[in-house]
Amino acid sequence: MLLATTAMAQEAIHQQRTISSPVVNNDGTVTFRIQVPNAKEVKVTGDFLPKKRMQHGNNVWEVDSVATMQPEGKGVWSYTTGEGVDPELYSYHFIVDGTEVLDPSNFMRSRDGRRYTSNFIVSRSANDTGWYYQTHDVKHGTLSAVWYDSPTLGMQRRMKVYTPAGYEKGGKYPVMYLLHGMMGDEEAWSTLGRSVQILDNLIAEGKAQPMIVVMPNGNDNVQASPEADSPFSGTLNTRFIESFPDIMAYMKANYRIKEGADNTAICGLSMGGNHTFGTSKMLPGKFGYIGLFSAAVTLSNSRKSTYDLLQESEVQTQLAQLFASKPHLYWIAIGKDDFLYQQNADLRRYLDEKGYKYEYRESTGGHIWRNWRIYLREFAEKIFK
Amino acid sequence: MLLATTAMAQEAIHQQRTISSPVVNNDGTVTFRIQVPNAKEVKVTGDFLPKKRMQHGNNVWEVDSVATMQPEGKGVWSYTTGEGVDPELYSYHFIVDGTEVLDPSNFMRSRDGRRYTSNFIVSRSANDTGWYYQTHDVKHGTLSAVWYDSPTLGMQRRMKVYTPAGYEKGGKYPVMYLLHGMMGDEEAWSTLGRSVQILDNLIAEGKAQPMIVVMPNGNDNVQASPEADSPFSGTLNTRFIESFPDIMAYMKANYRIKEGADNTAICGLSMGGNHTFGTSKMLPGKFGYIGLFSAAVTLSNSRKSTYDLLQESEVQTQLAQLFASKPHLYWIAIGKDDFLYQQNADLRRYLDEKGYKYEYRESTGGHIWRNWRIYLREFAEKIFK
Numbered sequence: 001m002l003l004a005t006t007a008m009a010q011e012a013i014h015q016q017r018t019i020s021s022p023v024v025n026n027d028g029t030v031t032f033r034i035q036v037p038n039a040k041e042v043k044v045t046g047d048f049l050p051k052k053r054m055q056h057g058n059n060v061w062e063v064d065s066v067a068t069m070q071p072e073g074k075g076v077w078s079y080t081t082g083e084g085v086d087p088e089l090y091s092y093h094f095i096v097d098g099t100e101v102l103d104p105s106n107f108m109r110s111r112d113g114r115r116y117t118s119n120f121i122v123s124r125s126a127n128d129t130g131w132y133y134q135t136h137d138v139k140h141g142t143l144s145a146v147w148y149d150s151p152t153l154g155m156q157r158r159m160k161v162y163t164p165a166g167y168e169k170g171g172k173y174p175v176m177y178l179l180h181g182m183m184g185d186e187e188a189w190s191t192l193g194r195s196v197q198i199l200d201n202l203i204a205e206g207k208a209q210p211m212i213v214v215m216p217n218g219n220d221n222v223q224a225s226p227e228a229d230s231p232f233s234g235t236l237n238t239r240f241i242e243s244f245p246d247i248m249a250y251m252k253a254n255y256r257i258k259e260g261a262d263n264t265a266i267c268g269l270s271m272g273g274n275h276t277f278g279t280s281k282m283l284p285g286k287f288g289y290i291g292l293f294s295a296a297v298t299l300s301n302s303r304k305s306t307y308d309l310l311q312e313s314e315v316q317t318q319l320a321q322l323f324a325s326k327p328h329l330y331w332i333a334i335g336k337d338d339f340l341y342q343q344n345a346d347l348r349r350y351l352d353e354k355g356y357k358y359e360y361r362e363s364t365g366g367h368i369w370r371n372w373r374i375y376l377r378e379f380a381e382k383i384f385k
Numbered sequence: 386m387l388l389a390t391t392a393m394a395q396e397a398i399h400q401q402r403t404i405s406s407p408v409v410n411n412d413g414t415v416t417f418r419i420q421v422p423n424a425k426e427v428k429v430t431g432d433f434l435p436k437k438r439m440q441h442g443n444n445v446w447e448v449d450s451v452a453t454m455q456p457e458g459k460g461v462w463s464y465t466t467g468e469g470v471d472p473e474l475y476s477y478h479f480i481v482d483g484t485e486v487l488d489p490s491n492f493m494r495s496r497d498g499r500r501y502t503s504n505f506i507v508s509r510s511a512n513d514t515g516w517y518y519q520t521h522d523v524k525h526g527t528l529s530a531v532w533y534d535s536p537t538l539g540m541q542r543r544m545k546v547y548t549p550a551g552y553e554k555g556g557k558y559p560v561m562y563l564l565h566g567m568m569g570d571e572e573a574w575s576t577l578g579r580s581v582q583i584l585d586n587l588i589a590e591g592k593a594q595p596m597i598v599v600m601p602n603g604n605d606n607v608q609a610s611p612e613a614d615s616p617f618s619g620t621l622n623t624r625f626i627e628s629f630p631d632i633m634a635y636m637k638a639n640y641r642i643k644e645g646a647d648n649t650a651i652c653g654l655s656m657g658g659n660h661t662f663g664t665s666k667m668l669p670g671k672f673g674y675i676g677l678f679s680a681a682v683t684l685s686n687s688r689k690s691t692y693d694l695l696q697e698s699e700v701q702t703q704l705a706q707l708f709a710s711k712p713h714l715y716w717i718a719i720g721k722d723d724f725l726y727q728q729n730a731d732l733r734r735y736l737d738e739k740g741y742k743y744e745y746r747e748s749t750g751g752h753i754w755r756n757w758r759i760y761l762r763e764f765a766e767k768i769f770k
Contacts, residue, residue, distance in 0.1 A: 036483065036484045037483060038482045038483035038484070039482070039483075039484065096481070096482075096484050097423045097424070097481075097482060098421065098422060098423035098424075099421045099423070099424065099481050099484070099486055100486075100489065101484055101485075101486055102487070102501070104485065107496070107499070107611035107612065108611065108612070109496075109501070111492070111494075114492070116487070116494070135608075135609070135613050135615075137541065139532075139541075140532035140541065140543075142529050142530065142531045142532070143529065143530045144527050144528065144529035144530075145527065145528045145529075146527045147524075147525035147527070147550075156522070156524075156525065158525075165532075168639045223520075224520070226492035226493070227492065227493070228520050230520075254553045
């Protein structure tokens with residue numbers, strides 16, 4: 001009887017999970033399913049659907065479209081995309097009678113700031129975009145959650161550190177600092193950002209140098225992500241930038257790192273692009289590779305324009321010192337539809353006027369993870385070579 | 386306009402999150418809230434509610450009770466517990482018109498096998514049960530996801546490794562192997578199991594020795610948890626036990642560990658208790674501290690009784706060798722209401738008959754995380770001393 005009891009309990013768990021969702025069909029379309037017997041109306045939304053432009057007064061922004069799901073009997077609702085879905089990592093959720101519900105059949109979920117989504121990866125062949133985000137049978141690096149002391153911010157803080165396969169065997173490695181955006185935290189790049197898979201795969205293929213990747217928490221007033229009991233936060237000021245030497249000191253004391261600008265890179269998305277812009281000019285000669293991904297050149301809740309910021313004598317002096325140190329790469333990447341496009345155009349104009357050397361990468365799309373993962377992959381291939 | 390757009394988008398995100406839930410009230414009760422304007426019926430269930438006994442034919446099992454929530458206007462539904470809630474970590478979810486929904490206001494979520502739940506911790510004073518599960522301002526250890534090679538299972542496999550604060554400064558440390566249960570994986574003990582917080586807090590208080598804790602994946606046919614792209618699994622055989630030396634070899638090669646039985650502990654819950662029982666007798670003299678937490682002494686889908694198992698000459702020989710090696714501690718812990726109670730009673734009777742020394746800890750409650758976290762804390766305090 002006792003044995004049967006366990007089997008029974010397991011069965012009860014399994015019964016709720018007999019639906020397969022999402023399923024990538026042979027024709028490249030994707031089918032989503034959820035079993036909700038009492039529902040009147042079920043929808044699915046996610047970044048696999050086209051963006052929809054919203055307007056409220058003078059404000060314009062984009063959201064994912066919403067598709068209506070159809071009942072297919074036994075309380076199961078389904079939706080199949082009208083056309084094939086490109087290789088990528090996608091985020092989605094269901095809306096059951098107005099309530100947001102994640103896909104109970106899908107164990108791949110992530111948190112992006114305050115949002116939880118279900119996720120799936122489409123990959124059709126080796127080396128397509130989705131392939132880089134999957135765990136393949138290559139040598140894997142280690143991802144650690146470490147705590148460092150920040151005297152500047154007056155607290156212990158958590159960050160994620162990726163060490164490449166083979167690190168434990170000895171030797172020194174170059175370091176990339178990889179910074180998240182507003183509403184994100186130290187978990188962002190290793191979850192939706194797929195930094196671990198991207199680095200594992202690039203290094204295994206010989207496309208990137210083995211490197212340590214440091215992913216700190218850029219919100220200066222918390223110790224860690226809410227998953228580590230810290231309250232949520234979204235501060236926008238320069239305190240995190242001022243505290244950056246604390247992180248570098250921790251890495252020097254606790255990891256076998258190659259030092260100097262030739263072996264040190266910094267990059268980040270959105271607010272993390274701002275932190276990259278600010279940190280690299282505050283510490284000229286420390287970073288040989290600098291990557292701005294959809295960067296908020298000015299903090300996006302400040303009223304200061306990029307043009308005004310670049311007129312400030314301190315900023316001009318710092319940028320002059322930074323470019324006098326001749327970084328190997330100052331890389332600006334942004335999507336055509338990004339709401340920060342103009343800030344980056346202003347920055348490029350300034351750099352052009354001054355004759356400061358940079359590389360520019362313009363992609364399609366807007367302020368989205370799809371672009372940031374691609375930028376990380378491209379940037380990682382360019383550095384420490 | 387661009388600035389306003391971002392502010393707007395943020396506001397849209399915030400609007401969905403203005404409800405506070407759960408809230409621990411001054412009188413010790415807890416209030417849950419969710420905003421679902423279209424709902425007809427909203428319930429909450431979780432392990433803060435009393436267990437309910439279910440019966441189906443000869444099968445009896447226990448589930449959490451379900452409480453009906455009340456509308457309080459503006460589409461918000463709420464439920465307040467009838468009495469104060471004890472210090473603990475609790476898991477719960479809402480049921481909105483029959484559909485399982487996690488708490489959108491609560492960022493603390495975890496996955497236990499195939500189940501996702503929202504979680505909250507109640508702590509009223511330092512050193513109460515809930516306090517040990519929180520992140521306090523003490524020195525923190527590092528939690529790493531590492532991949533090891535298992536020649537026995539023919540694959541690379543992922544595990545979590547906790548190194549105590551100060552490990553990076555040098556020195557050698559004792560090792561505890563901490564094993565999960567059926568439907569679990571290498572994430573279980575560091576999420577719902579709160580192993581990181583428990584060890585950080587015990588070590589900071591001087592109640593446990595600084596130690597390395599190794600949390601492997603006990604499902605022999607997968608490489609890692611579904612979060613690392615592995616399919617779900619729940620195999621029950623002895624293959625994982627046979628592969629255990631691969632894990633120990635990896636630890637010896639890659640960490641500064643103190644070797645020998647005096648410095649090596651193994652423990653686990655349910656199926657992990659079976660793995661502990663099997664591994665410790667397969668490798669007599671390797672583990673000086675052995676902890677069975679609600680152990681499935683026989684694998685729970687086998688038809689073999691504990692009594693029959695203990696009649697097998699190979700098992701008897703192995704147990705004789707194990708106890709001849711004089712382990713410092715053979716600890717059996719189980720709850721009065723656990724469905725595996727009789728298996729453990731049979732094991733104890735056998736050990737008594739043979740005169741093999743063990744310690745027995747009987748708690749209230751059944752086959753639940755609440756007990757396993759408490760057992761981990763108690764076991765960690767007893768070892769390496």
